[in-house]
Amino acid sequence: MQALRRLSGLASIGLVLCVGGSAAWSAEPGIAPDKIKIGMFGPLTGPVSLWGYPINNGAIAVYNHVNATGGIYGRKIEVVDEDDACDPAKAVAAVKKLIVREDVFAIHGGTCSATVMAAKDDIIEAKMPYVVMAATLDKISSPVNKYIYTTTMPGSGDGSVMARFVASMPQVKTIAIVKHSDEWADTKADAFSAALDKKIKVVATEQIDRKVTDAVSQAVRIKQLNPDVVIAFTYPAETAVLLRDARKYGLTVPFVATTSVMDLADLSQRAGGVDVVKQVYAASFLASPPGSSASAKWDEIYKASFPNDKLQTLSFFGMSGALLVVDALRRAGPDLTREKFIQALETTKDLDAGPAYCKISITPENHQGCTQGTVWSFVDGKVVPVGATWIEPKQ
Amino acid sequence: MSELLTLIAAGLEVGSLYALMALGLVLIYRTQSIVNFAHGELLMAGAFVGYVAFQPMSWPFPVALVLAVLSSTLLGVAVERVVIRPLVNHPHATLAMATVGVSVAVRGAARLPFGSDILTFPPIISAAPVFIGSLVISAQTVLTIVLAVSISVAVFLLIWKTRLGREIRATQQNYLGAKVVGINTGKIYSSSWAVASAIGGAAGVLAAPLTLLYPDMGATFLLKGFAAAVLGGFGNPLGAIVGGIAIGILEKLVGAYFSTYLIEISPYVIIIVVVFVRPQGLFGRGQIVRV
Numbered sequence: 165m166q167a168l169r170r171l172s173g174l175a176s177i178g179l180v181l182c183v184g185g186s187a188a189w190s191a192e193p194g195i196a197p198d199k200i201k202i203g204m205f206g207p208l209t210g211p212v213s214l215w216g217y218p219i220n221n222g223a224i225a226v227y228n229h230v231n232a233t234g235g236i237y238g239r240k241i242e243v244v245d246e247d248d249a250c251d252p253a254k255a256v257a258a259v260k261k262l263i264v265r266e267d268v269f270a271i272h273g274g275t276c277s278a279t280v281m282a283a284k285d286d287i288i289e290a291k292m293p294y295v296v297m298a299a300t301l302d303k304i305s306s307p308v309n310k311y312i313y314t315t316t317m318p319g320s321g322d323g324s325v326m327a328r329f330v331a332s333m334p335q336v337k338t339i340a341i342v343k344h345s346d347e348w349a350d351t352k353a354d355a356f357s358a359a360l361d362k363k364i365k366v367v368a369t370e371q372i373d374r375k376v377t378d379a380v381s382q383a384v385r386i387k388q389l390n391p392d393v394v395i396a397f398t399y400p401a402e403t404a405v406l407l408r409d410a411r412k413y414g415l416t417v418p419f420v421a422t423t424s425v426m427d428l429a430d431l432s433q434r435a436g437g438v439d440v441v442k443q444v445y446a447a448s449f450l451a452s453p454p455g456s457s458a459s460a461k462w463d464e465i466y467k468a469s470f471p472n473d474k475l476q477t478l479s480f481f482g483m484s485g486a487l488l489v490v491d492a493l494r495r496a497g498p499d500l501t502r503e504k505f506i507q508a509l510e511t512t513k514d515l516d517a518g519p520a521y522c523k524i525s526i527t528p529e530n531h532q533g534c535t536q537g538t539v540w541s542f543v544d545g546k547v548v549p550v551g552a553t554w555i556e557p558k559q
Numbered sequence: 560m561s562e563l564l565t566l567i568a569a570g571l572e573v574g575s576l577y578a579l580m581a582l583g584l585v586l587i588y589r590t591q592s593i594v595n596f597a598h599g600e601l602l603m604a605g606a607f608v609g610y611v612a613f614q615p616m617s618w619p620f621p622v623a624l625v626l627a628v629l630s631s632t633l634l635g636v637a638v639e640r641v642v643i644r645p646l647v648n649h650p651h652a653t654l655a656m657a658t659v660g661v662s663v664a665v666r667g668a669a670r671l672p673f674g675s676d677i678l679t680f681p682p683i684i685s686a687a688p689v690f691i692g693s694l695v696i697s698a699q700t701v702l703t704i705v706l707a708v709s710i711s712v713a714v715f716l717l718i719w720k721t722r723l724g725r726e727i728r729a730t731q732q733n734y735l736g737a738k739v740v741g742i743n744t745g746k747i748y749s750s751s752w753a754v755a756s757a758i759g760g761a762a763g764v765l766a767a768p769l770t771l772l773y774p775d776m777g778a779t780f781l782l783k784g785f786a787a788a789v790l791g792g793f794g795n796p797l798g799a800i801v802g803g804i805a806i807g808i809l810e811k812l813v814g815a816y817f818s819t820y821l822i823e824i825s826p827y828v829i830i831i832v833v834v835f836v837r838p839q840g841l842f843g844r845g846q847i848v849r850v
Contacts, residue, residue, distance in 0.1 A: 381810070
């Protein structure tokens with residue numbers, strides 16, 4: 165009888181080990197023989213949903229394209245898209261849902277920097293591989309954390325691209341800076357100042373507040389100082405106000421602006437026409453605007469999934485991150501685990517970033533995959549990339 | 560010197576809009592002792608109606624202006640009849656909170672058709688600015704100042720030269736006395752809101768080419784209008800006009816000659832200084848209490 169008990173005890177332990185072992189083998193979250201579950205979050209409701217949909221849709225379009233061309237080792241990517249309304253509390257809830265209830269393999273999401281910062285601790289605690297969708301705050305991915313990666317050009321990168329371009333402009337000895345008073349502008353402005361050619365003198369730093377009614381004082385002050393170039397660390401609406409009043413009060417020097425106004429066609433509508441923005445040079449992390457011959461492949465991929473959407477620069481924002489995820493999934497091999505995926509992410513080198521300007525390179529010491537950008541401007545009434553440094557316009 | 564004149568012209572342009580905002584606030588305050596926190600939304604409603612008429616519909620500006628004024632007037636009267644009138648005997652704080660509620664609701668309603676994106680209202684007159692040395696004056700600036708002054712004069716004539724104006728003043732001075740002599744005080748309340756809202760709508764359509772259009776645009780003008788009313792003496796229409804123009808010019812001069820970092824805080828500083836130094840404002844009378 166005692167022997168029988170011992171036998172049944174051993175059998176029970178064996179059964180537990182067997183079942184447990186098998187569960188452990190198949191329990192890599194979000195992985196099934198035929199699919200890989202990727203979580204996504206972003207502003208799908210509220211005022212910022214205007215950006216949220218095209219950005220997330222760009223990434224979804226890339227995943228759909230990969231699925232349509234055979235998937236990854238026979239597995240299709242399944243996207244679970246959650247709304248954060250650009251609200252930190254909702255973002256935390258969305259990320260927790262993706263981790264706990266949806267049991268996703270990795271997360272690719274986050275357009276608003278504040279929401280990503282709010283959800284960051286939960287992502288790290290869950291040891292969840294995470295690729296930023298479009299948020300730009302440097303603090304998200306620096307200092308390095310094992311689980312967090314980005315292909316979005318961080319704010320500091322924006323400032324460096326602008327500084328490099330300004331230094332290459334002919335005859336530029338003095339500049340005036342106009343900026344908002346917030347972390348977004350400060351990060352870019354600090355990186356700009358650090359990278360700026362020391363021979364160029366900053367003659368004024370003016371503040372422009374959010375939702376201003378006009379920028380008369382800024383325009384008049386800067387005009388009096390007569391700088392060679394004005395540098396604007398401003399959001400699109402305030403940039404439009406600044407440009408409109410600059411023109412009105414005879415401030416006709418070139419403006420160099422951040423990636424926030426890289427959709428120069430939109431800026432021209434806000435500011436009152438192409439004439440008002442024809443001297444604006446905007447930093448861009450995309451190689452070419454949508455609708456151009458250089459971006460045709462990515463235009464088609466987006467349109468294949470979202471034929472009724474308007475194609476805009478935002479449509480491309482999430483694509484480079486999706487390409488990084490896909491590449492890392494492939495390099496991680498058919499026996500996919502999070503560890504292998506993270507290892508693949510950390511060894512990404514010179515990956516084609518699709519519509520983005522950069523080549524994505526990530527190392528264990530640097531998880532900001534894209535820090536290079538170019539500059540766009542209006543030429544002959546069309547928005548075109550004019551290069552990361554000044555090229556004399558053709559006569 | 561010409562920079563100074565340019566700044567004064569720009570200050571007059573924006574200041575005349577602050578003056579219209581302050582005038583509307585003062586009219587309602589004098590009649591019902593309510594600080595109307597929804598007054599910015601009356602401006603916003605006028606601006607958006609004017610935008611729809613002037614831009615997508617391509618109607619002439621005078622038509623857009625009239626439609627903007629009418630729509631804000633209707634909105635203001637509706638707010639008074641539906642929200643304020645039933646609460647008229649409640650404490651002032653309740654009435655003020657009711658207007659805060661209206662403000663949030665109107666902004667929310669505006670987001671349904673217009674979203675939260677920022678729209679641009681083109682200049683009413685597209686003529687290039689005139690440069691006289693460094694002095695810059697645009698036709699838009701002149702038009703805004705002329706229309707704002709005309710509207711202010713019309714409101715003063717209405718208040719001081721018409722029967723309705725006398726009844727409004729009588730109700731403002733002594734509510735019970737006005738009732739006793741047969742004035743329909745309900746009608747006076749609605750009329751005051753109608754006039755104040757019409758001014759708000761006109762200010763909206765004049766402000767639209769100067770600034771950008773978005774559902775929250777009224778908040779900025781409300782704050783400046785409030786500062787103007789406090790500076791002029793809350794309750795004094797002439798003070799509201801002077802206060803608005805003074806704040807408009809002051810913020811331009813402070814921004815250009817001191818620091819652009821001080822532009823947006825200047826209205827708050829003005830409110831605080833006036834409350835400490837001369838609580839009744841420039842044109843207000845000190846409160847005398849019979850003991």
